[in-house]
Structure formats: structure tokens, C-alpha cells
Amino acid sequence: MKLNPITILLIPCIALLFTVTSCEIINPEEDIPAYIQIDTVLVNSDNLFSGSPTHRITDVWVSVGETFLGAFPLPARIPVLKDGNNPLIVDAGIIVDGRTEKRLIYPFYRRLLSDIDLTRGEVTTIIPEVSYLPSDEMEVLLLEDFDFGGGTILGEDLDNNPATVFVTTTNSADVFEGQASGSIELNTVDNVGIVGSNLPYMALDQGILPVFLEMHYKSDSQIQLGVFAYDGDFGLLQTNFFLAFVPRDDWTKVYVDLKEPIATLRSSLGIKYFQLVLRVDKTNTDSRSVSYFDNLKIFRLK
Numbered sequence: 625m626k627l628n629p630i631t632i633l634l635i636p637c638i639a640l641l642f643t644v645t646s647c648e649i650i651n652p653e654e655d656i657p658a659y660i661q662i663d664t665v666l667v668n669s670d671n672l673f674s675g676s677p678t679h680r681i682t683d684v685w686v687s688v689g690e691t692f693l694g695a696f697p698l699p700a701r702i703p704v705l706k707d708g709n710n711p712l713i714v715d716a717g718i719i720v721d722g723r724t725e726k727r728l729i730y731p732f733y734r735r736l737l738s739d740i741d742l743t744r745g746e747v748t749t750i751i752p753e754v755s756y757l758p759s760d761e762m763e764v765l766l767l768e769d770f771d772f773g774g775g776t777i778l779g780e781d782l783d784n785n786p787a788t789v790f791v792t793t794t795n796s797a798d799v800f801e802g803q804a805s806g807s808i809e810l811n812t813v814d815n816v817g818i819v820g821s822n823l824p825y826m827a828l829d830q831g832i833l834p835v836f837l838e839m840h841y842k843s844d845s846q847i848q849l850g851v852f853a854y855d856g857d858f859g860l861l862q863t864n865f866f867l868a869f870v871p872r873d874d875w876t877k878v879y880v881d882l883k884e885p886i887a888t889l890r891s892s893l894g895i896k897y898f899q900l901v902l903r904v905d906k907t908n909t910d911s912r913s914v915s916y917f918d919n920l921k922i923f924r925l926k
């Protein structure tokens with residue numbers, strides 16, 4: 625094998641990494657770790673306030689005692705050099721914007737504060753439960769599960785084509801949860817659908833507080849997310865399409881950071897409100913394309 629310069633550089637680094645890791649974690653040899661096994665996390669949600677508890681928690685960020693152990697992808701077996709009863713902190717981690725390299729503690733799940741009994745050489749399995757923050761800590765700007773009938777929160781047709789609108793579907797094969805989901809159907813002629821959240825839109829916060837969108841979707845075409853800026857009379861000032869999702873055959877949950885896209889809109893003079901906008905372009909090769917949505921939520925920290 626011919627080693628290129630990068631490979632040659634990497635080998636000592638990797639060797640060093642293993643040495644350091646083994647020194648810190650399993651030396652001296654009598655220092656046998658206890659293990660915490662976490663396969664999944666549960667979410668508690670007051671359905672009327674924060675909607676469905678269905679989540680896509682991908683990581684746990686764990687501290688035992690005073691020691692932050694790290695962020696671990698699930699399922700995780702976490703070595704801990706401790707014995708007996710210890711304080712335990714578990715934060716729920718997510719993938720941001722569907723990009724696996726962007727991982728974060730989700731600010732709208734309250735961390736689990738508990739304690740744990742550990743025995744060296746043994747595995748202790750736990751299923752942490754986290755809750756959505758209560759109403760005095762977060763604001764719900766949008767919540768749509770399509771289950772109560774009477775139209776949809778994404779009711780504004782922004783593309784001037786009445787053939788492409790957001791509708792509620794109750795066909796059980798296309799419903800993610802509850803009685804209904806939302807959908808946009810396109811064909812080769814009507815091949816673009818742009819819909820926005822309803823008036824009176826969402827008020828901008830004074831500072832720049834964390835704000836996230838949660839959404840389940842499945843689609844055979846590309847979906848783009850946008851935020852539009854409006855003045856105090858709901859006059860359109862600026863548009864910002866900031867993220868695209870690839871088609872998905874299976875229902876997929878995404879957590880989308882809206883703080884930066886909204887901050888970008890602040891350059892528009894007189895912005896008072898913002899609107900969530902979904903755009904679907906028919907990118908499949910069939911004669912029709914349908915995109916489905918459920919459990920749309922926008923939360924902002926108080």
C-alpha cells in the first residue's frame with residue numbers, strides 16, 4: 625500500500641488518540657468502568673400545548689456527578705468510572721436541519737435530572753424521559769396536527785395557482801398520526817406549490833431568541849422551507865428560502881433552526897411579522913407527486 629502524506633500524518637494521530645483514550649478510560653487496569661445503557665429516550669408532552677410526543681432524539685448528552693461524559697449517538701453504552709449512587713443529567717440531542725453534522729441539545733426538551741446506581745463491571749439500562757418545556761418557558765407560535773378539521777394553519781396560497789393548495793387528508797395510509805395529515809398534490813402542469821401560514825402571521829421577538837420548527841414529512845419531490853417578512857400592515861417585505869429537503873419515502877421528522885433565517889429578515893426595515901412558507905417543486909418523474917406533512921410546530925424560548 626502506498627501511503628499518501630495525509631495517511632502518514634493520520635496514523636500517528638490515531639495511535640496517539642487510542643493511547644490517550646485508553647489512559648483516561650481504562651487505566652489503571654483495576655479501574656473497571658460501570659456502564660450506562662441507553663437505547664431510546666421518551667418524550668412527555670401536554671398534547672394541547674406542545675402536540676405529539678413523537679420525536680427523533682438521536683443523541684444523549686450525559687453527565688454523572690460533576691463529570692460531563694459527552695454526547696453519545698443512540699443506542700449508547702456509556703462507560704463511567706464511578707460506583708454507587710450518583711447524580712445523573714441527560715439532555716436530549718437532535719440533528720439540526722436534517723444535517724447529521726449539526727447536532728445540538730434541543731432547547732425545548734427539559735433535561736432529565738435524576739440519580740443512578742452504578743456498579744463497576746455491570747451495565748445499568750435506563751430509558752430517560754424528557755418533557756417539553758412548560759408554557760412559562762416557551763411560546764408556541766404554531767401547532768398543526770390536522771386532526772381537528774376546519775382548514776389548516778398553512779392556508780395561504782402564495783403561488784397564484786388555485787390548483788396547488790394545502791389540503792387535509794384522512795386516508796389512513798397517508799396519515800402519520802391522529803385523524804389526518806396535510807398534503808400538497810402536483811402534476812406535470814401544476815408543478816409548483818407554495819403555501820404560507822395564515823394571517824396574522826407570527827410576531828417577531830425583540831431579541832433573537834432560539835426558535836425551532838418541528839415537522840414530519842414524506843414526499844416524492846423536493847421540499848423547500850422559507851420565512852417571509854411582513855410589515856405592520858402585513859405587506860410583504862422580503863422572502864427567504866433557506867433549506868431544502870430531499871424526497872423521503874418514509875415519514876421523517878426534522879428539527880429546523882429558524883433563528884438565523886429570521887435574523888436574516890431583520891435587514892428589512894419595518895419588519896413586524898414573519899410567515900412560515902413551504903414550497904414543493906415536482907422533481908419526480910411520475911405524472912403526479914404528493915407531499916405529506918404532520919405535526920408542524922414552531923416553538924420560541926421565553
Ligand SMILES: [Ca+2]
Pocket residue numbers: 769770771800801802803804805918919
Ligand atoms: Ca395528524
Ligand SMILES: [Ca+2]
Pocket residue numbers: 781782783784785786787788789816817818
Ligand atoms: Ca397554489
